[in-house]
Amino acid sequence: MLRTIGMTAATLLLLASSTTVSLAAELKAKTAVLVHGAFADGTSWHKVIPLLENAGLHVVAVQNPTESLAGDVAFTKRAIKDAEGPVVLVGHSWGGVVITEAGTDDKVKSLVYVAAYAPDKGQSAIDITSKYPQPKGRDSFIKDEDGFLKISDEGIDKYFAAGLTPEEKRVIAVVQGGFHASAPATPVSHAAWHDKPSFMVVATEDNIIPPALQKDQVKNAKADSIEVPSGHVAMLTYPNEVAALIIKAAQ
Incomplete structure (x- = not known):
């Protein structure tokens, strides 16, 4: 009996390894560089990361300071420089603005926007x-005397992290960082989605970025897209669907 169980486990492990090798062989991109949004950090991708790695992608989650567009773009470009190319560049929320500017790098072969902004040049x-x-959800933003924004606990619970468990919402409220109000007012100087294949996840129940804007951006960028009945943090509420689109962008 023990031998039978051991053989079965070995067989399953072999099948899983074969699937990973098969998926990896189909990938043109080698690395997924993940860019978090405002009020967050790289751990916001923790449900998606293992799915991408299981598919054969190397993964880098950028830790941006969210103090300025220039600063976040610089951090992201360093991550792209250090990554094995080609790269699929992924951005959530404010991270969409960052990848729009940083995505002009030659190592970036495709872009994925997850409930994100995708501004045009200027x-x-x-x-x-x-x-x-x-x-x-915008009514729950609080600005301090230094111009940094945070979201109230009620805003996290009702709007920003809608669809998550109370425990997950509490973690997001506790670890959120400040986002300087000048950053979203800064225009991009380039729009990488004009020149790179683009993929977009539209969160149809988003109370931070209007779903209508997300859908219009799909049209503007002629992007390959999916819609999920999610609030703003779609990579946490629908990680399988988000990961599948990232893998598609890497193929």
Whole structure:
């Protein structure tokens, strides 16, 4: 009996290894560079990372300071420089602005936007949201005397982290970092999605970035897209679907 169980486990391990090798052989990109959004850090990708690694991708989660667009782009470009190319560059929320600017790097072969902003050249995140009704979650932003924004605990619970467990929401509230208010007002000087294949996850129940904006961006970028009935943190509520689109972008 023990021998039978051992053989079965070995067989399953061999099958899993074969699947990983098969997927890796189909990938044109070698590394997924993941760029978090405002009020977050690289751990916001923790559910997606193992799925990408199991598919054969190397993964780098950037830790951006979220103090300025220039600073975040510089951090992201260093990650791209150190990564094995080609790279699929992924951004969530504010990270979409960052990858729009940083994605012009020659090592970047495709872009993935996850419930993210995708401004055009000369536009800022504020510019592209101005013609849409303000989402409810924006009322929960709190600015301190130094110009840094945070989200209230109620805002995290109801809007930013909608769809997660109470324990997950509490962790997000505790670890959130400040996001300087000048950053979303800064326009991008390049729009990489004009020149690189783009993929977009539209979160249809997002209360931070208008879903209508996300859908319009799909049209503007002629992006390959999926829609998930998710709030803002789609990579945490629908990690399998998000990972599948990233893998598709890497193929």
